[in-house]
Amino acid sequence: xxxxxxxxxxxxxxxxxxxxxxxxxxxxxxxxxxxxxxxxxxxxxxxxxxxxxxxxxxxxxxxxxxxxxxxxxxxxxxxxxxxxxxxxxxxxxxxxxxxxxxxxxxxxxxxxxxxxxxxxxxxxxxxxxxxxxxxxxxxxxxxxxxxxxxxxxxxxxxxxxxxxxxxxxxxxxxxxxxxxxxxxxxxxxxxxxxxxxxxxxxxxxxxxxxxxxxxxxxxxxxxxxxxxxxxxxxxxxxxxxxxxxx
Amino acid sequence: xxxxxxxxxxxxxxxxxxxxxxxxxxxxxxxxxxxxxxxxxxxxxxxxxxxxxxxxxxxxxxxxxxxxxxxxxxxxxxxxxxxxxxxxxxxxxxxxxxxxxxxxxxxxxxxxxxxxxxxxxxxxxxxxxxxxxxxxxxxxxxxxxxxxxxxxxxxxxxxxxxxxxxxxxxxxxxxxxxxxxxxxxxxxxxxxxxxxxxxxxxxxxxxxxxxxxxxxxxxxxxxxxxxxxxxxxxxxxxxxxxxxxxxxxxxxxxxxxxxxxxxxxxxxxxxxxxxxxxxxxxxxxxxxxxxxxxxxxxxxxxxxxxxxxxxxxxxxxxxxxxxxxxxxxxxxxxxxxxxxxxxxxxxxxxxxxxxxxxxxxxxxxxxxxxxxxxxxxxxxxxxxxxxxxxxxxxxxxxxxxxxxxxxxxxxxxxxxxxxxxxxxxxxxxxxxxxxxxxxxxxxxxxxxxx
Numbered sequence: 001x002x003x004x005x006x007x008x009x010x011x012x013x014x015x016x017x018x019x020x021x022x023x024x025x026x027x028x029x030x031x032x033x034x035x036x037x038x039x040x041x042x043x044x045x046x047x048x049x050x051x052x053x054x055x056x057x058x059x060x061x062x063x064x065x066x067x068x069x070x071x072x073x074x075x076x077x078x079x080x081x082x083x084x085x086x087x088x089x090x091x092x093x094x095x096x097x098x099x100x101x102x103x104x105x106x107x108x109x110x111x112x113x114x115x116x117x118x119x120x121x122x123x124x125x126x127x128x129x130x131x132x133x134x135x136x137x138x139x140x141x142x143x144x145x146x147x148x149x150x151x152x153x154x155x156x157x158x159x160x161x162x163x164x165x166x167x168x169x170x171x172x173x174x175x176x177x178x179x180x181x182x183x184x185x186x187x188x189x190x191x192x193x194x195x196x197x198x199x200x201x202x203x204x205x206x207x208x209x210x211x212x213x214x215x216x217x218x219x220x221x222x223x224x225x226x227x228x229x230x231x232x233x234x235x236x237x238x239x240x241x242x243x244x245x246x
Numbered sequence: 247x248x249x250x251x252x253x254x255x256x257x258x259x260x261x262x263x264x265x266x267x268x269x270x271x272x273x274x275x276x277x278x279x280x281x282x283x284x285x286x287x288x289x290x291x292x293x294x295x296x297x298x299x300x301x302x303x304x305x306x307x308x309x310x311x312x313x314x315x316x317x318x319x320x321x322x323x324x325x326x327x328x329x330x331x332x333x334x335x336x337x338x339x340x341x342x343x344x345x346x347x348x349x350x351x352x353x354x355x356x357x358x359x360x361x362x363x364x365x366x367x368x369x370x371x372x373x374x375x376x377x378x379x380x381x382x383x384x385x386x387x388x389x390x391x392x393x394x395x396x397x398x399x400x401x402x403x404x405x406x407x408x409x410x411x412x413x414x415x416x417x418x419x420x421x422x423x424x425x426x427x428x429x430x431x432x433x434x435x436x437x438x439x440x441x442x443x444x445x446x447x448x449x450x451x452x453x454x455x456x457x458x459x460x461x462x463x464x465x466x467x468x469x470x471x472x473x474x475x476x477x478x479x480x481x482x483x484x485x486x487x488x489x490x491x492x493x494x495x496x497x498x499x500x501x502x503x504x505x506x507x508x509x510x511x512x513x514x515x516x517x518x519x520x521x522x523x524x525x526x527x528x529x530x531x532x533x534x535x536x537x538x539x540x541x542x543x544x545x546x547x548x549x550x551x552x553x554x555x556x557x558x559x560x561x562x563x564x565x566x567x568x569x570x571x572x573x574x575x576x577x578x579x580x581x582x583x584x585x586x587x588x589x590x591x592x593x594x595x596x597x598x599x600x601x602x603x604x605x606x607x608x609x610x611x612x613x614x615x616x617x618x619x620x621x622x623x624x625x626x627x628x629x630x631x632x633x634x635x636x637x638x639x640x641x642x643x644x645x646x647x648x649x650x651x652x653x654x655x656x657x658x659x660x661x662x663x664x665x666x667x668x669x670x671x672x673x674x675x676x677x678x679x680x681x682x683x684x685x686x687x688x689x690x691x692x693x694x695x696x
Contacts, residue, residue, distance in 0.1 A: 054666045084474075091262055100255050
């Protein structure tokens with residue numbers, strides 16, 4: 001399996017805070033990789049660096065063969081990013097929003113229409129797409145944004161807390177969509193979440209990050225076995241304690 | 247293509263029902279005000295051209311009868327009323343009039359005994375508005391009566407008509423106005439009556455432009471930041487320059503539409519007043535020179551190149567607003583704070599605007615003058631007067647200063663947008679102190695636990 005993303009010792013130092021410290025991991029084609037950790041662990045900073053929004057202090061990441069430092073424009077052509085608690089333009093209709101966003105990625109009108117049709121199908125909002133986004137519920141906005149993030153078939157979709165603030169039904173639907181796209185369309189995902197039980201269900205591999213350090217990576221089963229834990233929460237607890245001891 | 251897509255999105259965000267309604271209401275208000283102004287001025291004009299002197303002769307002597315007759319014979323419209331008592335409100339109400347001159351009993355007797363006779367005037371005041379309280383009938387009637395009595399007294403004392411004419415109007419004033427090194431035979435007040443109202447339009451348009459442009463762009467950036475749509479936008483394959491450029495251009499287009507509507511509306515409002523005032527001034531100085539001729543002779547008229555220069559300065563004013571708004575919008579962490587962030591720009595526009603209405607900025611005392619010059623918007627408010635009165639050096643210095651300010655502001659704005667700062671920089675109004683207080687409370691609680 002070829003790597004879609006290779007993160008090499010990615011570091012971000014704010015004036016007094018080391019938000020990410022030599023973070024390294026890879027994501028293969030069609031793989032769902034999740035960064036898990038508590039609030040302020042460095043998940044969003046790492047994701048923002050890979051999305052070319054923040055410049056790393058040190059290290060690099062290569063997305064589909066393009067360096068985020070040397071070719072950020074090329075990287076942006078291969079990725080889509082869904083920020084945590086992101087909104088959309090309230091005065092636009094859902095359909096207009098999808099067309100606008102597709103227009104930023106695609107110049108060919110047929111490809112653009114195909115991407116919008118695909119998003120319509122994925123989000124499942126039906127006729128509500130004709131309504132203004134201002135009238136949507138939180139769950140509807142999240143579905144619209146997820147459809148937006150995957151409609152152009154990016155090599156890597158980066159989703160920060162994809163189900164945060166959603167009810168159980170909406171969260172399950174979104175997780176199912178992510179899994180289906182990875183399995184059937186070989187789309188790669190980089191997720192972040194502090195909900196470890198959710199990640200155990202959806203991801204192929206996880207990386208536990210705390211205090212800016214990526215402590216350990218592996219599949220949920222591997223990690224549970226290695227740390228003799230019942231679930232990822234227990235794995236996380238033991239990883240943190242182990243790190244404190246060392 | 248992508249830029250057009252972004253621009254269309256920005257325009258559709260800015261052009262909403264609220265904005266269109268605002269423009270329609272503003273236009274409607276100006277049109278209503280314009281027609282009210284027109285009617286009021288027409289009424290005032292009617293009052294001054296068809297003067298009716300309302301008189302009540304309570305003295306009723308041969309002299310007063312002769313006095314009224316002579317006023318009538320001079321072609322004045324005189325209406326006589328028969329009233330008594332001093333309930334003046336009732337007198338005006340009963341006769342359905344708004345002013346009256348009463349010649350009281352003993353008027354002739356006082357004159358004959360070389361005393362100053364009394365006249366009583368009664369005027370109804372209906373509002374504080376200047377034009378609604380014009381009582382031309384009373385003032386004309388009083389002037390005619392005074393003139394007639396003065397002539398009679400002069401004749402009684404053996405003064406010739408020629409001498410009396412000199413006493414009545416002892417000097418002939420020939421007004422001359424000098425601008426720079428040119429002069430014209432006209433009074434400064436006549437020139438002002440023509441240019442003052444016209445020049446009032448420009449500062450209002452500039453003020454509207456500055457405030458609207460800033461608020462629109464600042465809100466656009468702040469909303470994108472708080473909704474996190476900016477992160478989505480900047481992670482898409484479009485350059486940050488295109489994102490900023492589309493935002494700036496959309497805000498500038500909408501601001502110009504607003505300015506155009508305000509300029510048209512305000513011109514409609516002042517046109518009636520300007521025409522009437524100019525007409526009056528033309529009538530007064532018809533024997534010497536027309537106001538337009540005088541303005542041309544004094545070099546106060548603006549040519550095509552002058553208007554190009556004014557447009558250029560307006561352009562840089564908008565560009566400064568846009569670049570400052572980008573910086574302030576990036577600092578906003580909460581859309582509610584946008585209103586507070588507009589205050590610095592509003593103050594910077596308000597100070598030169600108010601001063602330019604009340605005083606000549608170029609004539610302010612040293613330090614104060616340079617302090618006002620340091621506000622970049624000052625030079626926009628001064629553009630027309632500077633070009634009119636030949637202060638070209640000050641105009642061009644102002645223009646160069648504005649260009650420098652724009653370069654500095656856009657440099658910092660781009661530095662914020664092109665770097666991580668757009669996501670990390672923020673001004674928290676009172677949030678820092680709240681955070682510190684919370685931390686102190688937590689520390690205290692932990693110490694108590696220990």
